Amino acid sequence: MANLLHARDINSQSYPDFLDPIETASRGYLDALQEGALVSTSAHGYRYAPLIRELWDGSGIKPSDIRSKADFQEKAPFLDKDMIRAYRDGRGDPSGGMSAAVPGETVYIGTTSGTTGDPTPVPCGRRSPSEESFARDQWYFGARPGDYMAWIMFTFRTGHRRRIMGEMGIAELLFSMSPAEMPRLCEASRIYRPTFMSIMPNPLILALEQHFERSGEDPVDVFKSYKGALFGGEPLGERLRNLTKSWGLELFENTALGDVCGASECRMRNGFHAYEDLAFIECIDPVTLEQVPDGQIGELVVTTLVDRLTPLVRYRSGDLVTIDRSPCGCGRTHARFKLLGRASDQVLVKGRSILPREVLGHVECHSETRAGLFQIIRTDREMDELALRIGYDLTRLKTDVAELHARLHDRISTAFDVPLRVELVDEQELLKLGPPHKIPRVTKQ
Ligand SMILES: [Zn+2]
Known part of the structure; x- marks a missing residue:
């Protein structure tokens, strides 16, 4: 799926047809893009998100103090979900002081999944970073126009990802997030032969296992058209990965990139890819807040580079990760991170x-x-x-x-x-x- 905005700016000799050209951009290109985007995101967040303005004013920092990535990392205050919730509850602002209310820009309000408390409302525009990352992932996995896809309704927020499937020309088969739906999923899979499934969580794999044990239905036949399935919600253990593999269904883990967009693993299985043109990622010591070198454990901090409706700036995800910025065997040059768990867990x-x-x-x-x-x-x-x-x-x-x-x-x-x-x-x-x-x-x- 060509990203026209970026494609003409990238001096890429060649790239695999399953990746967007931006996904193979050089480190130098990504650094330059981030340098400019961090300056503009800082200015935008300060102007339109009242909580960010309050935090920055409290620290004596102004957007004009941020002229480079180094300035940003030295000066920009951190933000976390508790601050957003406190602002929301204390000020009666459903966006938690994070939303740039531009009339006509918000297409709908989604929510986060609520892993660490009540779900946080997320205003979404016409093409959110979450949609962009999802579309790139699907293209990489092999979904193409004319295909069918099995869509298991995950959380309210993922409604927008469904819209991007329509744009890609992929027809969805819709299922509830319920074990009782699994026989219907098997039946529809045999009729329509979808190429992909999103999102398959732990309890539904277990329900499928029981269904196959009871019915004698052949899982290999059910899933023979699938190029993969996105797995999300919880850590994926070896047993379920191997079980689904024996059905011919390859699972790819998906997680949130600090509520800025999604991140999925690739066929190299060496971490979640963070699209660095959509988000700037950092790793910090959760206690000292100092930067942690790549490869060492720290808390993932994410800044959106493109989202003008929810300009999360230096958002502490609460996830403990290690970051690797070396090019990946799949062809992507963007960073990957390994997720060890939530700091609060x-x-x-x-x-x-x-x-x-x-x-x-x-x-x-x-x-x-x-x-x-x-x-x-x-x-x-x-x-x-x-x-x-x-x-x-x-x-x-x-x-x-x-x-x-x-x-x-x-x-x-x-x-x-x-x-x-x-x-x-x-x-x-x-x-x-x-x-x-x-x-x-x-x-x-
Ligand atoms: Zn990769």
């Missing part, structure tokens, strides 16, 4: 950092707990033992609950080498904690 047990992503593999490898449903119970930021609530499937018990408990306890305590307490519950109880696509992975009780 991190627990410290006897000084050891533990994130839900690290626990998943040790839970889903047992037949009774193959759904990977668990919660870390965090009573304090620093604790003396790791406390886990793990959901199991009653119908898959090999012997008894005590034996399963011992098996889980052995494996997890060996893996983390910290004191451990495991509580087993019926997995249906944990599923009730959804939104349907995910459950809270860290809880206070």
Whole structure:
């Protein structure tokens, strides 16, 4: 999908036909583009987003102080979701002080998915960065005009991504985010032979697994036309990746790039691609706020370079990541990041950092707990033992609950080498904690 705005400015000799020319732009080109865009985004945010103006005024910074990327990184104040929520609730401004209210520009109001609290409203214009990143991802995965796509309605916000599919000439088959829809998904897949699916979360893969086990339907036949499926909502464990692979369905993980747009992994499987013409990404120490060098763990900070309706400037995502700016084997030159988890989900047990992503593999490898449903119970930021609530499937018990408990306890305590307490519950109880696509992975009780 050609991005005409950028294409004529890029001195690219050749690029693969599954990428937009901007995706293979040189580092020098991207740096120059970001340098200019950071200056204009700063000025725009200050002018149109009252919260940004308040933050900058409070720090004694003016847009005219920002003349380069170096100025920006030295001076621009950070912004986070709590500040936006506080502004929204305190001032009665649904945009949380972030929206540039330009009459006629807002096409609809979406929301974030609400992973860390109540969903935040997101005004969207005619072509949002989220649509742009989604369209590029779909083109890379192989969706082409005339194709069908299975669309599982994820959150309200993703409505706009559906609109971009229409522009690309791709027809959607629509499904609710419900396990009960999976037989219908299989039937429609055999009739229309879609090339792609978005978005497939954990609970629906488990529902498909049960459907295939009960019905005897052949998953390889159901999914034979698919070039891939976007997976989102929660970390993707090895078991589900391998399971869907055995069905001939290749999963690509997708995540949010700090509420600025989406980010997906490519076939190289070495992190999520951040489109650096749409967003400027930084990695900081969450405590000192100092820049962290590429390759080291820090908090992802994102600044939109193009969104004029929600000009997030130096937005702290709360995600712990490592960034890699070396060119990727897929042909893209833009940065990739590995996602370790949310900073707010991190627990410290006897000084050891533990994130839900690290626990998943040790839970889903047992037949009774193959759904990977668990919660870390965090009573304090620093604790003396790791406390886990793990959901199991009653119908898959090999012997008894005590034996399963011992098996889980052995494996997890060996893996983390910290004191451990495991509580087993019926997995249906944990599923009730959804939104349907995910459950809270860290809880206070
Ligand atoms: Zn890549």
